[in-house]
Amino acid sequence: xxxxxxxxxxxxxxxxxxxxxxxxxxxxxxxxxxxxxxxxxxxxxxxxxxxxxxxxxxxxxxxxxxxxxxxxxxxxxxxxxxxxxxxxxxxxxxxxxxxxxxxxxxxxxxxxxxxxxxxxxxxxxxxxxxxxxxxxxxxxxxxxxxxxxxxxxxxxxxxxxxxxxxxxxxxxxxxxxxxxxxxxxxxxxxxxxxxxxxxxxxxxxxxxxxxxxxxxxxxxxxxxxx
Amino acid sequence: xxxxxxxxxxxxxxxxxxxxxxxxxxxxxxxxxxxxxxxxxxxxxxxxxxxxxxxxxxxxxxxxxxxxxxxxxxxxxxxxxxxxxxxxxxxxxxxxxxxxxxxxxxxxxxxxxxxxxxxxxxxxxxxxxxxxxxxxxxxxxxxxxxxxxxxxxxxxxxxxxxxxxxxxxxxxxxxxxxxxxxxxxxxxxxxxxxxxxxxxxxxxxxxxxxxxxxxxxxxxxxxxxxxxxxxxxxxxxxxxxxxxxxxxxxxxxxxxxxxxxxxxxxxxxxxxxxxxxxxxxxxxxxxxxxxxxxxxxxxxxxxxxxxxxxxxxxxxxxxxxxxxxxxxxxxxxxxxxxxxxxxxxxxxxxxxxxxxxxxxxxxxxxxxxxxxxxxxxxxxxxxxxxxxxxxxxxxxxxxxxxxxxxxxxxxxxxxxxxxxxxxxxxxxxxxxxxxxxxxxxxxxxxxxxxxxxxxxxxxxxxxxxxxxxxxxxxxxxxxxxxxxx
Numbered sequence: 225x226x227x228x229x230x231x232x233x234x235x236x237x238x239x240x241x242x243x244x245x246x247x248x249x250x251x252x253x254x255x256x257x258x259x260x261x262x263x264x265x266x267x268x269x270x271x272x273x274x275x276x277x278x279x280x281x282x283x284x285x286x287x288x289x290x291x292x293x294x295x296x297x298x299x300x301x302x303x304x305x306x307x308x309x310x311x312x313x314x315x316x317x318x319x320x321x322x323x324x325x326x327x328x329x330x331x332x333x334x335x336x337x338x339x340x341x342x343x344x345x346x347x348x349x350x351x352x353x354x355x356x357x358x359x360x361x362x363x364x365x366x367x368x369x370x371x372x373x374x375x376x377x378x379x380x381x382x383x384x385x386x387x388x389x390x391x392x393x394x395x396x397x398x399x400x401x402x403x404x405x406x407x408x409x410x411x412x413x414x415x416x417x418x419x420x421x422x423x424x425x426x427x428x429x430x431x432x433x434x435x436x437x438x439x440x441x442x443x444x445x446x447x448x449x450x
Numbered sequence: 451x452x453x454x455x456x457x458x459x460x461x462x463x464x465x466x467x468x469x470x471x472x473x474x475x476x477x478x479x480x481x482x483x484x485x486x487x488x489x490x491x492x493x494x495x496x497x498x499x500x501x502x503x504x505x506x507x508x509x510x511x512x513x514x515x516x517x518x519x520x521x522x523x524x525x526x527x528x529x530x531x532x533x534x535x536x537x538x539x540x541x542x543x544x545x546x547x548x549x550x551x552x553x554x555x556x557x558x559x560x561x562x563x564x565x566x567x568x569x570x571x572x573x574x575x576x577x578x579x580x581x582x583x584x585x586x587x588x589x590x591x592x593x594x595x596x597x598x599x600x601x602x603x604x605x606x607x608x609x610x611x612x613x614x615x616x617x618x619x620x621x622x623x624x625x626x627x628x629x630x631x632x633x634x635x636x637x638x639x640x641x642x643x644x645x646x647x648x649x650x651x652x653x654x655x656x657x658x659x660x661x662x663x664x665x666x667x668x669x670x671x672x673x674x675x676x677x678x679x680x681x682x683x684x685x686x687x688x689x690x691x692x693x694x695x696x697x698x699x700x701x702x703x704x705x706x707x708x709x710x711x712x713x714x715x716x717x718x719x720x721x722x723x724x725x726x727x728x729x730x731x732x733x734x735x736x737x738x739x740x741x742x743x744x745x746x747x748x749x750x751x752x753x754x755x756x757x758x759x760x761x762x763x764x765x766x767x768x769x770x771x772x773x774x775x776x777x778x779x780x781x782x783x784x785x786x787x788x789x790x791x792x793x794x795x796x797x798x799x800x801x802x803x804x805x806x807x808x809x810x811x812x813x814x815x816x817x818x819x820x821x822x823x824x825x826x827x828x829x830x831x832x833x834x835x836x837x838x839x840x841x842x843x844x845x846x847x848x849x850x851x852x853x854x855x856x857x858x859x860x861x862x863x864x865x866x867x868x869x870x871x872x873x874x875x876x877x878x879x880x881x882x883x884x885x886x887x888x889x890x891x892x893x894x895x896x897x898x899x900x901x902x903x904x905x906x907x908x909x910x911x912x913x914x915x916x917x918x919x920x921x922x923x924x925x926x927x928x929x930x931x932x933x934x935x
Binding site (some may be wrong): 393 | 603606610628682
């Protein structure tokens with residue numbers, strides 16, 4: 225495995241990028257402004273693209289450069305652009321009804337990190353690769369997963385839900401770059417593509433939500449119960 | 451066989467292209483119908499012909515007996531729903547939207563058929579995600595506030611859930627890469643061969659994540675929350691497709707992963723988890739069936755229940771459990787289509803989805819009312835219909851195995867469901883006369899014929915479990931359990 229024989233410099237750069245991406249997911253968790261979510265997500269995607277390129281360089285996987293470019297194009301530029309467009313149409317700037325105050329959700333997020341660290345540490349020890357990079361990759365992968373679910377459950381705006389979902393996928397993306405850089409190229413390409421399709425669908429749906437339900441807050445979605 | 455396979459995957463695409471290019475409602479309708487008949491004709495012989503897996507297109511696609519069986523269930527529902535759609539969609543009086551509807555409808559069928567035959571685990575994930583994307587628009591097709599709400603919940607809950615399956619897939623691939631080297635073909639077969647050498651902790655973690663992820667798509671409680679909304683708010687043919695075909699397709703993924711962890715011999719955790727989820731689904735189904743008011747939501751919760759029973763069958767395992775579960779798949783597909791068709795007919799006639807307003811059904815529908823009633827008796831698992839036989843074998847597998855408690859609990863819950871479900875039907879059929887006479891449209895023959903087509907095989911399969919089918923199930927069960935036993 226690549227992560228097991230990295231030179232110290234590469235290992236520290238990888239660690240730095242993963243930690244920075246994790247912090248950005250906390251920016252998403254702690255803010256109530258929809259634009260902040262989007263910028264944090266965009267920067268996170270750029271970081272992940274950088275990580276792909278570096279993994280490609282150190283692990284000699286030339287196709288990862290290609291992935292890096294696609295990540296920047298789709299997740300770093302096109303997706304934020306689409307979300308910005310939706311935001312402009314919606315005239316919603318921030319979460320209006322908070323289930324949890326940002327401070328409370330940050331504390332919950334911290335608990336998620338601790339839990340992920342325990343799981344990541346246990347898994348990597350059992351596997352026999354207790355290197356820092358592996359533990360970190362697993363921790364961040366699980367953390368971003370949990371924080372994504374947290375955002376999905378405590379936020380109500382449709383746009384927050386979309387970005388929460390994207391965060392879920394970003395986590396997996398980031399972890400898989402480090403853990404399995406050799407994952408067949410096709411899969412990663414199609415996952416990128418899939419994301420694009422998903423966002424297009426969301427765009428359409430958000431418009432209908434606004435037109436038919438009159439709001440994009442999931443608090444209004446309470447006709448179907450029982 | 452190769453010809454059947456190609457026809458199976460091309461026919462729906464032709465219908466999609468035709469509907470989009472020609473843009474005439476009647477042509478789209480009949481193109482879709484022809485495609486569904488072709489798919490059905492191609493799918494029927496496959497489970498009986500395919501003994502050893504066949505590979506296509508650089509091994510990205512493959513055809514094994516299990517996949518063919520699920521494809522047959524999908525094809526059956528696609529055919530029935532396409533016939534029904536001709537009559538039902540005309541009642542909506544939105545002819546200009548019909549080409550789009552049929553393009554999506556055939557596309558939905560195609561994605562499900564694709565998912566069944568995909569050999570690569572990552573591609574399987576993508577195919578399942580594709581089914582979600584296509585069917586979201588079908589659920590939201592009527593564009594009422596309720597439909598949009600259902601579509602939104604559907605795509606958010608299912609997409610979020612299914613990312614767990616992706617995480618599980620990545621972990622399993624990682625486990626394999628520690629043994630096989632960084633790059634290898636992530637097929638079901640390869641992963642299964644490498645599983646015994648994989649670390650058990652990683653394997654269990656991966657399986658549980660995959661189970662939670664695809665379990666969301668199957669509608670296993672407590673991840674079922676999207677299901678009643680999506681199934682009740684889409685147009686009726688779509689409800690039938692979601693319930694009768696889509697859930698099976700996702701279940702196929704769970705069962706294939708189960709076969710992988712079984713090969714590694716890591717104890718009873720995977721099976722126990724599946725059994726517990728199954729019981730919980732039946733339990734949730736029971737609670738909501740007893741106190742249900744919406745007629746389509748009643749059917750939707752019944753789907754949660756039946757997916758729970760399927761999970762129990764595969765969880766109990768053994769040849770008997772697997773054969774019962776496979777038989778249950780087909781029976782449920784037939785029966786649930788029948789139930790949704792009946793619900794759609796009465797919804798149109800009475801102009802409401804609420805059961806308290808649907809009264810004296812036999813007075814309005816002398817013939818199809820009887821079919822619907824027979825279907826209701828069948829879906830609760832009463833003899834002499836197919837579901838009785840399949841539920842009976844699943845319970846027998848439970849009594850024979852280590853999960854005796856599970857079988858007993860399920861049996862109790864099934865009795866409660868029997869009473870609760872039929873109480874609703876007794877009220878709808880023999881309750882007090884409604885104040886206003888129903889004004890809605892009466893369903894045409896297009897809407898009644900598929901009900902016959904569903905009920906008759908159901909009755910036959912309840913009286914007689916064909917020998918050929920038993921041999922197919924036996925083959926699939928041995929493929930899944932592996933040469934170990």
